[in-house]
Amino acid sequence: MKNSDSDGFQTFCRVDLTSTFQYLDLIMPFFYTPSLRRGLASRWFWLLMYVPCAHLAAQSSLSGLPFTRNFQPLDYKAGIQNWSITQTRQGLVYIANNFGLLEFDGDQWQTYGMRNGTKVRSVARDARGRIYVGGQGDFGFFFPDARGRLAYTSLADRLEKQYRDFDEAWNIYIDNEKVYFCTFSNIYVYDQQTFRTVRPKDGIDHSYLVNRQLYVNVHHQGLGILQDQEIRTIKGGTQFKDQSLAAVLPLHDDQLLVATFQDGIYTLKDGIAKPWNAALQQLLKTSIVNCMLRLRNGNFAVGTQNSGLLVLSPEGDLRTQLTSGRGIDNATVLCLYEDDLNNLWVGQNNGLAYVELGSPFTFINKQMSIPGSGYAAYLQDHTLYLGTSTGIYFREKDSASDFKLVDNTRGQAYHLGHYGNDLLAGRHHGATHIEGSTGEVLSTEFGSWVYLTLKDHPDRLLEGTYTGLQLYALVNGHWKFKKKLSGFDESSRVMAEDPSGDIWVTHGYKGAFRITLHPNLDSIAKVSFYGTDKGFPSNLLINVFKVRNELLFTSTNGVYTYDRATDRFVPDTFFTPRLGKNDQVWFIREDALGNIYFISRDHIGVFKKNSLGDYTLEENAFGKIRKHLNDDLISMVILQNNEVLFGAKDGFIHYNPYHPAEQKSNFKTLIRRVVTTSVNRDSVLFFGHYTNHDSISDQQGEMLPELRYRNNSVNFTFAATSFEGNADPTYQYYLENFEKEWSDWGAKTQKEYTNLKEGDYVFHVRARNVSGEISPVTTYAFTILAPWYRSGWAYFCYGLSVIAILFAAFNFVDRKYQREQRLMEQKQQEELSQKDTALEHLSQRSQEEITRLQNEKLESELQHMNNELATSTMHLLNKNEFITSIKNQLAHILKKNTNEEVRKELTQINRNIEQNISADDDWEHFQFHFDRVHGDFSNRFKTSFPSLSPQELKLSAYLRMNLSSKEIAQLLNISVRGVEISRYRLRKKIQLDRNKNLQDFILNF
The missing domain is CATH 2.60.40.10 (Immunoglobulins)
Incomplete structure (x- = not known):
């Protein structure tokens, strides 16, 4: 434990070293150079840091009571007494209770009973998660079954018969795989397999595990340690024989701290026992110590029978006391347990409490005689003054007593501050001068809000009241009321002076006012109003604060600064980039190190300034106090040592910025x-x-x-x-x-x-x-x-059923179909037979009709072709006849004309006509139609008689058309005699017998 405390101490000092150097930079600007700082850091680090770290690691003398959550038996629905507490790695808390083992998960409580339903006196958990418990006549462990339910397994039944009978197992300690079950008669050492029993001759008072060594206080012998099978009395241990011990703890340098139930707490070193803190011994004796625990920060928590919980320093000085009506609900503390957040579980004679010792926040409220809502605070020398809705209270800084009311200060107090030589209070009943424990009213004007010293007139003081401003003058070193300033009668709760000497007063729902005082300060020379027309988003909730040596104006949306050049308000350059334009900031304060604390609609926290001048937002830790803050007149006070007081609905919340950073929680x-x-x-x-x-x-x-x-x-x-x-x-x-x-x-x-x-x-x-x-x-x-x-089987069955149904249906339909098919085939056969007969007759008639129609069609086509052929032939006849007539006329003209040249031309024309009279394309057209009508006669005839000339083929075609010699002569452009000669030649070439007619032969070919 000493090692862990030392590590924590060194870590804390290392984290806060930067802040310490910042502080030294502030107070030693003239001779504290960077090189000196490096020298101090390297050579005198521990000397310089010992006092600050010792102070910071301890609780501040200005702190109040830690945040506490109390649980009554009705809350956890079990017995009133809680004897021992432990916590698992999962974060579950287990408590040994009169009704059994309590389990708390942060929301619900669960009770698990032992086998015989007895009280559970002790509880401990091992690394595997087993929850060991000890009770009346039994001990064992709880462990989840297959479904995660905790089930109890007794280990006492494994003991030999002669060791089975014992009263109660008051303590359980775990050392790796070794478990110690400690009763008033025996100590049972369990190694996960077997038991080893230690039974001293005299009875056992209590046992304690310190640095893996079991200390046992034996009646008539004193304090000893367990070695193998016997208990050996340690040096000086006999001084505690016949005494009942509440705790044995390590202190330092092989020094033990031994707490007795009724005789106080002692240190034991080299066999000599001395009172730990002689001044506290009497309180400890009358309180009766029930239990004691060394905390990770080096302090000690002491649970007493009559005085509740005491938190003591490593030197034994009282830091905090929680008792009935003061933090916890019961004065009798039976057990203590520190969790992973350095917070303390307190098992009481009637209930249970969770004390947040690990939090930097504490309450200063009615439990410390501070009634009402917190509004104002001031630390003057060694006296802390607090102003609430009920009055002004004070207490010496290092005093452990409660606060007392300052005489003549009952009623609402809005402000406390030191101006010149005087501590002044702004109260509902008027301006008040505080001197020690007495208050003196300076003005009969009701409603004093705040004060403001004028930088160019240190002997003058402005007071903001319900109805305007009042002026005070410095007379014989003290402030005296001089007059009320005319010309401005608005409520002046918040005000500040700008570099030009003008006074800015902001009103909660009217806007901001810029006030210029007359040079002799006896009146107000000018008042200018600033609202939405000057850059504010609205006229509501405007406040002014001095931060980083400039005035900041907060509004319903965003933070603004005054631009003198344009006479308007513009978004500031610090909060706007960090919080946005829409956040509503309610309060701002800057401490001596440049850290900026603020409260807004969406955030609450501090912008921490580092050695480079950069700012880091820290806000997570502050979320827990938001719902406790005073939402009437929000206030925040930075005390002289940079500790912070937040005005709360019930008193104040104290924030210690030097408190060690909260451990990372096992939050699951x-x-x-x-x-x-x-x-x-x-x-x-x-x-x-x-x-x-x-x-x-x-x-x-x-x-x-x-x-x-x-x-x-x-x-x-x-x-x-x-x-x-x-x-x-x-x-x-x-x-x-x-x-x-x-x-x-x-x-x-x-x-x-x-x-x-x-x-x-x-x-x-x-x-x-x-x-x-x-x-x-x-x-x-x-x-x-x-x-x-x-399911799969169902779908398989569905498939089989569907297949079976389909098969059956198919089979049924198939048989039916086949039966109907046979009947249908039989009927069709009969019908087909009848139809075949009818079709045969019909087919025969149809064939005849088709033949007739085809013949008619062929005859029609032949007739059409013959018509075309006849037309073509007539065309040729007419053409040749016309050409012949022209030739004859030309011949007649030739006879009559005597002109030799004309005759010569006409002769040539006539010769051309004779040569070309039948050499046109009409023959091809004629032959095409002729061959179609006459079955390709020309080709067949030429094939049979290849020696025939074209003229003879034409003659054969004309003969097949049954034309006369005259008509043939015209078509061939020859004389009738020429036709006869051609006929003769044709007969000869085809070798036709003279007895056969040429035209008949051709027609039948």
């Missing part, structure tokens, strides 16, 4: 129960604990439940391991394969899904605490099986 979201619901009943599927072989695990492992379809409605209960009184965790969740996005953040710790379809699902859940920290996601996977009618 746990699925505490999974329940399946059906029509008949609900069934718990999972009881909140994951296991991996013989150890508790953070993960689900291989467990994947398969739910029947009738259990397709699933209810999840979850919790976050956040135990602060105002933790207010919120949750997000979604069901994979059912939902696509996270739900909105909400405070509900249950979610039910109904009528889920078959498939694989994974439930995801996470939490967010008051500091904005989001826990890791926790999951739970499960499968919903398909209903029997949609």
Whole structure:
């Protein structure tokens, strides 16, 4: 433990070294150079840092009472007494209670009883997650079963018979795999396999494990240590024989701290026992020490029978006392446990408390005799003055007593400040001068808000009141009321002086006023109003603060500065880039190190300034105090040592910036129960604990439940391991394969899904605490099986049934079809036979008709072709006849004409006519139609008689057309005699017998 404390001390000093150097830079600007700082850091580091770190690691003398959450038996529904406390790696808290083992997950309590239903006196957990418990006549451990339910296993039954009978197991200590069960008669050492029993001759008072060494206080012998099978008295241990010890703890340098129940606390070193703090011994004796715990910051927590909880320094000085009506609800403390956040669980004779010793925030409220809402504060020398809605109170800085009322100061106090030599208060009953424990009213004007010294007139002081401004003058070193300034009668709760000497006064719902005083300060020379027409988003909630040596004006949206050149307000360059234009800042304060604290609608925190002049926003830690802040007149006071007081609804909240940074919490979201619901009943599927072989695990492992379809409605209960009184965790969740996005953040710790379809699902859940920290996601996977009618076997049966039905139907239809087919075929045969007969007659008639029609068609086509051939032939005849007549006329003209040249031309024309009279294309046209009509006669005839000339082929064609010799002569452009000669020649070439007619031969060819 000493090593861990030393590490924590060094870490804290290292973290705050920069702030310390900043502080030295402020107070030593003339002779403290960077080289000196490096020398100090390297050579005198521990000398310089010892005092600050010792002070900072300890609780501030200005601190109040730590935030506390109290639990009554009605809250956790178990016995009133709580004897021992431990916490698991998952963050679950386990408490030994009169009714059994209590389990708390941050939201719900659960009680687990031992086998015989007795009280549980002690509890401890090992690295695997086993929860060892000791009770009346029994001890053992709790460990989750297959469904995650904690089940008790007794280890006492494994003892030999002669060691089985014992009263109660008051203490359990775990050293790696070794477990010590300590009773008033025996010590049982369990190594996970066997037991070793240590039974001293005299009875045992109590046992304590210190640095893996078991210390045992034996009646009539004193304090000793367990070695093998015997208890050896340590040097000086006999001084505690016949005494009952409450605790044995390490102090330092092999020095032990031994706490007795009724004789105080002693240090034991080299066999000599001395009172730890002689001045505190009497309080400890009358208080009766029940338990004691060394805290990680070096302090000691002491639980007493009569005086509640005491927090002592390493030197034994009293730092804090919590007792009935002062932080906790009961004066009798039975056990103590420090969690991973350095907060303290306090088991009491009637209830349980969670004390946030690890938080930098404490309460100064009515439990410290500070009633009412907090408005103002001031630290003057060693006296802290606090102004509330009920009066002004004071207390010496290092005093452990409660606050006292300053005489003549009852009623609302709005402001406290030191001006010149006087401590002045702004009160509802008027301006008041505070001197020690007495207040003196300076003005009969009601409603004093705030004061402002004038930089160019140090002997003058302005006071803002309900109805304007008042002036005070410095007389004999003290402020005296001089007069009320005319010309401005608005409420002046917030005001500041700008570099030009003008006074800015802001009004909650009217806007901002710029006031210029007359040079002799006896009146107001000019008042200018600034509102929406001058750059503000509205006239509401405008305030003015002096930060970084400039005036900042806050509004309903954003922070502004005054631009003298344009006489308008423009967004400032510090808050606007960091918080945006729309955040509504309510209050700003700057400490001596340049850190800027602020409260806004969306944020509360501090811009921390580092050695390079850069700022870092820290706000997570401040989220827990927001709901406690005074929402009437918001206030924040920076004390002389840079500690901060926030005005609260009930007193004040003290913030110690030098408090060690909060440990990173073991903040987790746990699925505490999974329940399946059906029509008949609900069934718990999972009881909140994951296991991996013989150890508790953070993960689900291989467990994947398969739910029947009738259990397709699933209810999840979850919790976050956040135990602060105002933790207010919120949750997000979604069901994979059912939902696509996270739900909105909400405070509900249950979610039910109904009528889920078959498939694989994974439930995801996470939490967010008051500091904005989001826990890791926790999951739970499960499968919903398909209903029997949609299962694989069902679909297989459906397939077989469908196949069988189809086969049967097909078979039935096929037989029916075949039967009908046979009947139909028989009927068709008969009909076909009848139709065949009819068709034969019809076919015969049709064939005859077709032949007739074809013949008619052929005759028609032949007739048409003959007509065309005749037409063509007549055309040739007419043409030749016409040409012949022209030739004859030309011959007649030739006879009559005597002109030799004309005769010569006409002769040539006539010769051309004779040569070309039949050499035109009409023959081809004629031959085409002729061959179509006469069955390709020309080709056949030429093939049979290849020696025929074209003229003879034409003659043969004309003869087949049965033309006369005259008509043939005209077509061939020869004489009738020439036709006869041609006929003769044709007969000869075809070798036709003279007895046969040429034209008949050709017609029949």
